[in-house]
Amino acid sequence: MKLHSNTVYGVINAIDEIFNNGKYADKVIEKTLRSNPKWGARDRGFIAESVYEIVRWWRLVNVVSPSEDLFHVFGTYWLMQGHELPTWREFQGIDPLEVKARYKAIEDRPTLQSIPDWLDQMGEELLGGKWDRELNTLNEQAPVVIRVNTLKISREDLMNRLETEGIHTYAPKGYKDALVLGKRQNMFRSPTFKEGLFEVQDASSQLVAAALDVEPGMRVIDACAGAGGKSLHLAAIMENKGRILSMDVEEWKLKNTKLRARRAGVSIIEPKVIENNKTIKRLKETADRVLLDVPCSGLGVLKRNPDTKWKLSPESIEKVIQIQQEIIQNYGVMLKSGGIMVYATCSILPSENSQQVEKFLSSEKGQGFELLEEQKVLAHESGFDGFYIAKLRKK
Numbered sequence: 248m249k250l251h252s253n254t255v256y257g258v259i260n261a262i263d264e265i266f267n268n269g270k271y272a273d274k275v276i277e278k279t280l281r282s283n284p285k286w287g288a289r290d291r292g293f294i295a296e297s298v299y300e301i302v303r304w305w306r307l308v309n310v311v312s313p314s315e316d317l318f319h320v321f322g323t324y325w326l327m328q329g330h331e332l333p334t335w336r337e338f339q340g341i342d343p344l345e346v347k348a349r350y351k352a353i354e355d356r357p358t359l360q361s362i363p364d365w366l367d368q369m370g371e372e373l374l375g376g377k378w379d380r381e382l383n384t385l386n387e388q389a390p391v392v393i394r395v396n397t398l399k400i401s402r403e404d405l406m407n408r409l410e411t412e413g414i415h416t417y418a419p420k421g422y423k424d425a426l427v428l429g430k431r432q433n434m435f436r437s438p439t440f441k442e443g444l445f446e447v448q449d450a451s452s453q454l455v456a457a458a459l460d461v462e463p464g465m466r467v468i469d470a471c472a473g474a475g476g477k478s479l480h481l482a483a484i485m486e487n488k489g490r491i492l493s494m495d496v497e498e499w500k501l502k503n504t505k506l507r508a509r510r511a512g513v514s515i516i517e518p519k520v521i522e523n524n525k526t527i528k529r530l531k532e533t534a535d536r537v538l539l540d541v542p543c544s545g546l547g548v549l550k551r552n553p554d555t556k557w558k559l560s561p562e563s564i565e566k567v568i569q570i571q572q573e574i575i576q577n578y579g580v581m582l583k584s585g586g587i588m589v590y591a592t593c594s595i596l597p598s599e600n601s602q603q604v605e606k607f608l609s610s611e612k613g614q615g616f617e618l619l620e621e622q623k624v625l626a627h628e629s630g631f632d633g634f635y636i637a638k639l640r641k642k
């Protein structure tokens with residue numbers, strides 16, 4: 248595969264933004280592609296894939312690279328992908344044989360799997376024998392999965408529509424609204440996306456709304472709604488009948504929910520900012536269902552967001568664990584007696600998942616709830632993202 252200097256510079260600048268200016272990989276890639284509208288599909292694919300893969304393998308590539316110079320880092324990555332390097336001045340100083348020898352000499356798992364030492368220790372402690380396989384899977388590229396908007400089209404009809412656009416998909420077993428793309432590609436440019444026929448959403452994430460057992464006409468609160476991915480799914484299951492209060496502490500995220508709802512033809516979503524605990528108390532016993540899709544470490548979605556592993560720390564995980572416990576303790580008040588509450592994370596750590604639910608159930612407020620069902624979704628077992636879903640009933 249031939250390298251082009253303008254796109255390689257694009258990759259190098261993006262990596263610089265991510266590691267030296269602390270920017271998020273997805274945002275940097277989006278900006279890079281937006282400011283170069285003339286690049287074709289192949290160039291865009293090269294940029295996105297190279298940036299994500301270098302971020303994913305950052306620790307390993309840096310150990311193998313002759314220096315920290317970003318061209319050396321890129322060149323090393325390129326050789327490790329099995330390609331040859333052109334004779335550019337920027338790549339001088341990279342000896343393919345030395346790169347190979349340095350790579351062969353590495354034996355420790357955190358370097359080979361390209362994760363921080365503390366994370367490897369934490370994973371081993373919390374997941375034991377499953378950690379090694381989970382880690383392997385989390386370092387793979389994520390499949391592109393979409394959720395069919397059943398308010399507008401059936402799964403079969405969407406599959407056929409996409410096929411006419413040259414996009415081949417298959418329907419994974421056990422996920423009734425999901426389609427998986429045969430080949431990675433940007434779906435946001437498809438006319439079917441603009442018509443609101445689907446959302447991009449991993450198959451494991453689609454299990455969350457499904458676990459809430461909603462029915463048309465219900466009053467539902469999505470208490471950590473963010474940009475509304477789960478609210479939209481709930482609205483589709485509810486056939487756009489009833490009411491969904493989509494709440495979050497971040498107002499700007501809810502604005503996005505409104506836009507997405509319009510595209511999806513959803514009219515039952517009402518965004519509401521959580522200003523303080525009074526917002527929660529005023530909604531006492533008003534909901535048939537409450538969804539707590541709480542903020543988390545994101546360790547179940549490393550395939551998709553590999554930069555997470557470089558941004559996290561044991562302290563940041565501890566902090567998010569505290570917020571999760573506050574949410575599960577305080578938000579159940581909004582649920583009616585006999586109603587169902589789902590606590591979900593996109594993490595694989597028991598400390599954010601089952602241990603949180605156990606802690607809640609053994610607390611004073613938790614006495615009023617019972618655990619109905621738990622799904623511990625690991626990436627290497629499901630083939631999709633790592634997730635945790637606990638279904639609780641209020642007595």
Ligand SMILES: C[S@@+](CC[C@H](N)C(=O)[O-])C[C@H]1O[C@@H](n2cnc3c(N)ncnc32)[C@H](O)[C@@H]1O
Pocket residue numbers: 470471472473474475476477478494495496497500521540541542543570574
């Ligand atoms: C995992 S994300 C939600 C993703 C969203 N449900 C979706 O499907 O697109 C967690 C959300 O919780 C919000 N959040 C953080 N602290 C919160 C709190 N104390 N109460 C409610 N939401 C909170 C964050 O702003 C973030 O949008």
